[in-house]
Amino acid sequence: MLLHEELRKFVIDNFMFGKPCEGFADDDSFIERGIIDSTAVMELIAYLEARFRIKLQDRDLIPENFDSINKLARFVESRLHPNGKLQVMLGTDVFAEPLTAEQKR
Amino acid sequence: MLAHRGPDGTGLHVEPGVGLAHTRLSIIDLAGGQQPMCNEVSSLWITFNGEIFNYVELREELVRKGHRFATRSDTEVILHLYEEKGEDCVRYLNGQWAFAIWDDQHRRLFLSRDRLGVRPLFYMQTNKSFIFGSEIKAILALPGVPREIDVNGLDEVFTYWCTIPPTTLFRNIHELPPGHSMTVDAGGVTVRQYWDCQFERTPAVIDAGKEQAYADELLDLLIKSTQIRLRSDVPVGAYLSGGLDSTVTTALVKKFTNTKLRTFSVTFDDAEFDESAFQREAVRFLDTDHQELRCSKNQIGEVFPEVIWHTEKPVLRTAAAPLYLLSRLVRSSGYKVVVTGEGADEVLGGYDIFKETKIRRFWESQPDSKLRPLLLRRLYPYLQNLQNLPDAYRKAFFHINVDRHLQPFFSHIPRWELTSKLKMLFSGDTRAAITGDDGYSKIRSRLPTSYSSWDSFCQAQYLETKYLLPGYILSSQGDRMAMAHAVEGRFPFLDHRVVEFASRLPSSLKMKVLNEKYLLKRSAAGLVPPSVAKRHKQPYRAPEACSFLEPAARDYMEELLSPEQIARDGIFDAPMVAKLLGKFRKGAAIGVKDNMGLVGIISTQLLMHQFINHFESRPSSHVAA
Numbered sequence: 263m264l265l266h267e268e269l270r271k272f273v274i275d276n277f278m279f280g281k282p283c284e285g286f287a288d289d290d291s292f293i294e295r296g297i298i299d300s301t302a303v304m305e306l307i308a309y310l311e312a313r314f315r316i317k318l319q320d321r322d323l324i325p326e327n328f329d330s331i332n333k334l335a336r337f338v339e340s341r342l343h344p345n346g347k348l349q350v351m352l353g354t355d356v357f358a359e360p361l362t363a364e365q366k367r
Numbered sequence: 368m369l370a371h372r373g374p375d376g377t378g379l380h381v382e383p384g385v386g387l388a389h390t391r392l393s394i395i396d397l398a399g400g401q402q403p404m405c406n407e408v409s410s411l412w413i414t415f416n417g418e419i420f421n422y423v424e425l426r427e428e429l430v431r432k433g434h435r436f437a438t439r440s441d442t443e444v445i446l447h448l449y450e451e452k453g454e455d456c457v458r459y460l461n462g463q464w465a466f467a468i469w470d471d472q473h474r475r476l477f478l479s480r481d482r483l484g485v486r487p488l489f490y491m492q493t494n495k496s497f498i499f500g501s502e503i504k505a506i507l508a509l510p511g512v513p514r515e516i517d518v519n520g521l522d523e524v525f526t527y528w529c530t531i532p533p534t535t536l537f538r539n540i541h542e543l544p545p546g547h548s549m550t551v552d553a554g555g556v557t558v559r560q561y562w563d564c565q566f567e568r569t570p571a572v573i574d575a576g577k578e579q580a581y582a583d584e585l586l587d588l589l590i591k592s593t594q595i596r597l598r599s600d601v602p603v604g605a606y607l608s609g610g611l612d613s614t615v616t617t618a619l620v621k622k623f624t625n626t627k628l629r630t631f632s633v634t635f636d637d638a639e640f641d642e643s644a645f646q647r648e649a650v651r652f653l654d655t656d657h658q659e660l661r662c663s664k665n666q667i668g669e670v671f672p673e674v675i676w677h678t679e680k681p682v683l684r685t686a687a688a689p690l691y692l693l694s695r696l697v698r699s700s701g702y703k704v705v706v707t708g709e710g711a712d713e714v715l716g717g718y719d720i721f722k723e724t725k726i727r728r729f730w731e732s733q734p735d736s737k738l739r740p741l742l743l744r745r746l747y748p749y750l751q752n753l754q755n756l757p758d759a760y761r762k763a764f765f766h767i768n769v770d771r772h773l774q775p776f777f778s779h780i781p782r783w784e785l786t787s788k789l790k791m792l793f794s795g796d797t798r799a800a801i802t803g804d805d806g807y808s809k810i811r812s813r814l815p816t817s818y819s820s821w822d823s824f825c826q827a828q829y830l831e832t833k834y835l836l837p838g839y840i841l842s843s844q845g846d847r848m849a850m851a852h853a854v855e856g857r858f859p860f861l862d863h864r865v866v867e868f869a870s871r872l873p874s875s876l877k878m879k880v881l882n883e884k885y886l887l888k889r890s891a892a893g894l895v896p897p898s899v900a901k902r903h904k905q906p907y908r909a910p911e912a913c914s915f916l917e918p919a920a921r922d923y924m925e926e927l928l929s930p931e932q933i934a935r936d937g938i939f940d941a942p943m944v945a946k947l948l949g950k951f952r953k954g955a956a957i958g959v960k961d962n963m964g965l966v967g968i969i970s971t972q973l974l975m976h977q978f979i980n981h982f983e984s985r986p987s988s989h990v991a992a
Contacts, residue, residue: 279964283791296784299788299959300959303760324759
């Protein structure tokens with residue numbers, strides 16, 4: 263599943279009881295649309311840390327990183343691939359375990 | 368149908384065109400207080416639930432005016448007062464009541480409900496008849512009365528946590544609002560408000576020297592209010608939660624009770640909710656004969672269907688269930704009257720929502736301040752998640768920039784908006800059937816004319832006292848849970864003299880900076896253990912939705928929350944309910960919204976099951992035609 267799709271599914275499943283609000287778009291602000299509350303932010307953080315094996319610092323917890331599907335995706339991508347060389351292909355599971363040196367050979 | 372409210376006797380008065388019925392909980396004049404009761408010439412008949420605490424003084428005055436009494440009961444006092452004052456009689460009453468008087472001479476029925484809404488009163492009007500009762504189930508049990516859910520009532524519960532009278536959860540059945548009376552005669556039905564909670568513009572700062580005078584006056588009023596609430600021909604016990612309010616009322620009762628006072632409390636296995644350490648300290652300090660009820664999650668799950676049978680509306684919290692168990696303990700211990708501390712938080716400024724309102728206003732005046740929002744971290748120490756939130760989120764969650772048209776509801780917008788999110792769970796049909804209350808128009812249209820001149824603190828107090836107090840605290844957690852086992856609650860803080868005094872107080876005396884119930888603490892110094900007086904306000908809470916994962920709830924959960932049943936009942940969206948339930952079962956539902964959502968769904972489904980789908984199968988629901 264692509265990153266956008268997976269994040270969208272998590273947000274809809276967990277903060278909209280599985281059914282998207284009318285016209286919910288990837289650029290829509292979670293805050294302005296009232297999609298997340300205080301505990302939802304914590305749920306989102308716990309999910310990102312567990313799913314993508316990244317560690318979030320307090321300075322990361324700002325709406326610029328968290329306030330829409332697109333912002334979330336950009337943030338996760340930047341943390342997964344800090345050198346900017348993002349390797350995402352359609353149908354590829356970008357969250358699969360990285361290949362070991364032996365596998366690469 | 369209402370035998371649980373009055374197991375000590377039943378009475379009936381029938382004459383052409385009129386019938387009055389009564390189930391009695393005998394507390395005053397055990398031998399002479401049977402109802403329905405009439406005056407000397409049988410021209411007035413009354414059926415009455417509640418207590419008139421100043422009946423002794425009223426009786427003396429009426430006797431001086433020539434009225435002759437056949438009993439010692441407070442019921443008869445209402446009848447004679449009605450003869451003397453007509454419909455204005457209610458203005459002279461100090462108490463908690465719902466009554467109906469049939470005035471045969473004028474062929475008129477006069478009904479009234481107490482100022483704050485302690486006792487319930489519901490009615491239904493058709494072209495040919497007018498039916499009323501203390502609980503909705505008594506009306507539904509009559510032949511030919513349709514049983515249909517009013518989705519607007521549901522919409523209100525999933526916004527305000529309660530219905531807003533006259534709306535109830537049942538179509539065509541209405542609730543008489545607190546502080547209102549009504550007359551029914553050939554000309555139709557007329558509803559009139561005789562009392563409302565009114566605040567005054569008060570100075571922000573007062574002379575420190577006057578504080579003690581205010582504190583003394585409050586204590587004097589509380590003593591008087593408690594004294595008349597001990598009038599009873601049966602023993603009076605007390606609830607003792609470990610908080611300030613019930614410790615104060617218990618201390619005051621103790622002061623006027625010669626025998627050792629019996630007190631009761633709920634304790635929890637889960638330390639997050641348990642207040643037993645403070646309860647025991649109060650027991651030691653006040654030397655009461657105390658009994659604890661240890662409440663488990665499994666018990667909450669077990670009794671929840673019965674709880675909803677009595678609330679007659681959905682609830683979003685489980686907190687009523689332990690109180691249902693507590694009243695059972697009280698009754699089985701031989702008590703049918705308890706004094707409790709309800710009302711102090713509303714009247715004297717104890718709730719976190721008032722504190723939150725102050726902080727939000729303080730923050731709003733300088734929205735870019737980095738320091739002001741930090742006060743919120745002090746406010747919710749038991750909500751750990753909140754403490755870690757960045758300021759940008761807190762600003763959004765606490766609605767710092769409230770639209771101008773929503774300003775009258777500044778204090779309650781965060782709560783109402785969060786709760787309203789749960790309406791996502793409604794099915795498309797339910798959403799379409801709601802005729803709507805956009806922008807809180809129903810409440811807006813009833814605000815007193817002086818409301819806009821009050822400060823935010825008083826506005827918050829008004830909304831809390833006017834709606835949540837009668838609609839949830841005094842009913843779903845109060846009257847209904849106590850009366851489920853024929854126990855009567857009495858509330859010294861809700862004596863109208865105390866309420867009116869408090870509404871004239873400067874807000875800064877109710878909450879000094881962020882010190883809640885400041886004046887009460889000052890009044891009660893020495894009456895309660897210092898640790899109880901100093902402790903941070905801990906809202907009464909019980910284990911929430913996790914209670915429904917316990918074995919006792921398993922059977923009804925599977926039946927009532929199955930996708931098939933949810934779809935058949937049609938209130939909620941079945942896939943969404945399944946999704947939320949799945950999240951719970953995985954232990955992934957941690958938020959307030961998820962918890963309220965699940966409790967709301969379960970209680971609504973229980974309501975559907977017991978009142979719509981299977982009402983006739985309850986043995987008590989049959990009424991002879």
